[in-house]
Amino acid sequence: xxxxxxxxxxxxxxxxxxxxxxxxxxxxxxxxxxxxxxxxxxxxxxxxxxxxxxxxxxxxxxxxxxxxxxxxxxxxxxxxxxxxxxxxxxxxxxxxxxxxxxxxxxxxxxxxxxxxxxxxxxxxxxxxxxxxxxxxxxxxxxxxxxxxxxxxxxxxxxxxxxxxxxxxxxxxxxxxxxxxxxxxxxxxxxxxxxxxxxxxxxxxxxxxxxxxxxxxxxxxxxxxxxxxxxxxxxxxxxxxxxxxxxxxxxxxxxxxxxxxxxxxxxxxxxxxxxxxxxxxxxxxxxxxxxxxxxxxxxxxxxxxxxxxxxxxxxxxxxxxxxxxxxxxxxxxxxxx
Numbered sequence: 001x002x003x004x005x006x007x008x009x010x011x012x013x014x015x016x017x018x019x020x021x022x023x024x025x026x027x028x029x030x031x032x033x034x035x036x037x038x039x040x041x042x043x044x045x046x047x048x049x050x051x052x053x054x055x056x057x058x059x060x061x062x063x064x065x066x067x068x069x070x071x072x073x074x075x076x077x078x079x080x081x082x083x084x085x086x087x088x089x090x091x092x093x094x095x096x097x098x099x100x101x102x103x104x105x106x107x108x109x110x111x112x113x114x115x116x117x118x119x120x121x122x123x124x125x126x127x128x129x130x131x132x133x134x135x136x137x138x139x140x141x142x143x144x145x146x147x148x149x150x151x152x153x154x155x156x157x158x159x160x161x162x163x164x165x166x167x168x169x170x171x172x173x174x175x176x177x178x179x180x181x182x183x184x185x186x187x188x189x190x191x192x193x194x195x196x197x198x199x200x201x202x203x204x205x206x207x208x209x210x211x212x213x214x215x216x217x218x219x220x221x222x223x224x225x226x227x228x229x230x231x232x233x234x235x236x237x238x239x240x241x242x243x244x245x246x247x248x249x250x251x252x253x254x255x256x257x258x259x260x261x262x263x264x265x266x267x268x269x270x271x272x273x274x275x276x277x278x279x280x281x282x283x284x285x286x287x288x289x290x291x292x293x294x295x296x297x298x299x300x301x302x303x304x305x306x307x308x309x310x311x312x313x314x315x316x317x318x319x320x321x322x323x324x325x326x327x328x329x330x331x332x333x334x335x336x
Contacts (some may be wrong), residue, residue, distance in 0.1 A: 004017035012263030017131040024146035026051040026325035048154035077101035153270035157206035170236035178211040182259035184220035198230035257269040
């Protein structure tokens with residue numbers, strides 16, 4: 001049996017972008033054992049993916065930080081006897097893992113001068129590609145074609161059961177229409193103003209009779225409370241209270257999800273939810289949502305270079321330029 005290891009990337013959205021490549025591998029090798037190496041924070045993204053046989057967590061900065069721990073990790077990989085590894089991660093260290101694990105067929109891009117660690121080093125694309133196409137291009141150079149490029153996020157029966165319980169707990173019946181607001185983001189520049197989220201939520205409650213759920217991780221609880229304090233109407237907060245699987249179910253059940261560029265936004269698109277995606281400093285062409293759901297992307301041209309990674313910028317005018325009326329109109333369009 002063919003044994004394949006996929007060395008994945010480090011961020012939730014990027015791992016979702018790798019799912020079309022994982023699907024293509026499964027279609028090419030339906031009987032293979034496919035394992036995926038991810039960092040701990042991304043494990044849940046792939047936990048229910050039925051195209052993967054095994055998830056291997058590599059915790060570079062905690063569990064596997066020391067040299068003895070790294071040695072034990074490599075020895076564990078050697079015992080698994082993988083015959084092929086696809087290194088989606090661009091770093092030298094990740095390519096080193098396949099090399100030290102003695103995997104005979106090692107495929108990856110020739111980035112960071114790591115060609116000597118790979119048996120087949122693919123030249124990096126000259127033009128900028130969407131992350132999905134970046135991963136699929138690597139497989140194409142290895143003779144593997146993908147049939148589609150939609151991201152995938154899977155949930156299980158327990159996620160569905162827990163999601164029903166969460167809705168009951170926050171006072172939303174099974175058939176009550178609701179929208180989900182996701183105000184969080186990894187960095188300040190990507191966040192849409194909280195005042196705007198509050199205004200759109202009030203409009204949807206008052207003019208469309210919808211209920212509002214505010215989502216986010218534990219670190220977004222403060223943002224959720226701030227948003228609720230600025231609202232004239234009631235909304236339910238689930239920030240920091242649900243797993244990614246439960247979040248995926250709740251998003252799929254929602255009428256519309258409103259979110260800035262973030263991991264949850266990509267989950268919404270991947271599960272087929274109607275999504276309003278608000279972009280500012282990041283590039284839609286490089287990291288825009290690609291999934292089964294209907295998506296409206298909002299991004300205004302304010303004469304700033306995109307993508308922008310000026311993390312010390314406190315202006316945030318690129319996000320503020322997307323008005324609450326624009327978002328409300330986009331939600332109404334998706335509501336039909």
